[in-house]
Amino acid sequence: ANVSQLVDVFKSSFVFNFHSDDVLERLARATYRIKADKGQVVLRQNDKNALRAFYVVESGHYIGRDNLKCGVDDMNESVSTRSYGKEGDRMCFNEQCMIHAQLPHETVTAETEGVLRVLDMATFNRIARVQDDDDVVKLTRALRGVETLKTAKLSDLRMISAQVVANRANSLSYARENEIIAHQGQQLDAMHVIKSGDVACTVRANARDESEIPRVVLRLSSEQYFGERALSGTGVCATNIQAIS
Incomplete structure (x- = not known):
């Protein structure tokens, strides 16, 4: 063969x-x-x-x-x-x-x-598992913190993580520094977990007024996430999500 x-x-x-x-x-x-x-x-x-x-x-x-x-x-x-x-x-x-x-x-x-x-x-194990194990562990740890997934079994979360990691060609995306990943009020269809780098969550009092300087309300880094509301079908982004590193 x-x-x-x-x-x-x-x-x-x-x-x-x-x-x-x-x-x-x-x-x-x-x-x-x-x-x-x-x-x-x-x-x-x-x-x-x-x-x-x-x-x-x-x-x-x-x-x-x-x-x-x-x-x-x-x-x-x-x-x-x-x-x-x-x-x-x-x-x-x-x-x-x-x-x-x-x-x-x-x-x-x-x-x-x-x-x-x-x-x-x-x-x-040497070829298929070890190379992915660290990413699977980190992603599983992140998923355990999501309120919507609190009732899920650890084994199920690990299986989901393994699928995502194995499908990295489609599941992994990249953002340049200062790139807006999502806009306030935008409908998101997926949850995002940060693999590396940092993002800022910013808001405007009037989301449509682009002349208003957005205010940073939260910073997120590796293993933190955003867009988790998409898992429950209400994936409207409450803030702008901008890559800062």
């Missing part, structure tokens, strides 16, 4: 839903090959020593057997089975074990000789 084929398989799994193509390509290049002989057990259900890893089928045919549902031995034909590697099959397995630290939920056996690509958890 080449890099683009591996990326396509990654995109079929929930594990990689919020990662950019650049990160997926780096993950693909970090996979390694293992050969599977016919009849070899690649992964054993409930194995406490199983490698926390994501497996992609490069060649061969594999059967995953869930034995707990029927309470029978590994190779019994009546157990719940999944097929990997044939046309129309899923081409990957073991996501739950890697991401959620669960024991393997099935025994996977090679029905033919084949080759698997392996992405282990340590490599996944």
Whole structure:
């Protein structure tokens, strides 16, 4: 499998839903090959020593057997089975074990000789998680301070933060010094969290009178936010928002 084929398989799994193509390509290049002989057990259900890893089928045919549902031995034909590697099959397995630290939920056996690509958890963390972790932590911390989100679970806020960070190509915007980001009375359709720099919140007694010198009422910096009213559907900006650094 080449890099683009591996990326396509990654995109079929929930594990990689919020990662950019650049990160997926780096993950693909970090996979390694293992050969599977016919009849070899690649992964054993409930194995406490199983490698926390994501497996992609490069060649061969594999059967995953869930034995707990029927309470029978590994190779019994009546157990719940999944097929990997044939046309129309899923081409990957073991996501739950890697991401959620669960024991393997099935025994996977090679029905033919084949080759698997392996992405282990340590490599996944090094490439996909560590580089984003600081931004995710900071954004989650900011979201926890928003009144509208007070009832949200921490895990949900972290998931939202991870999505925003992973989608930085669309979610990150830049403002030049002295640029007006939003005007008093303007309808905002999104909340904004400051990643770096400072902004001033200014008001005029008459928002339409541009001859009036605006008065600074608040300064905001990294991890602070504005436009949170947009989350409750009333996103009218109460002040002018101007970048000052």
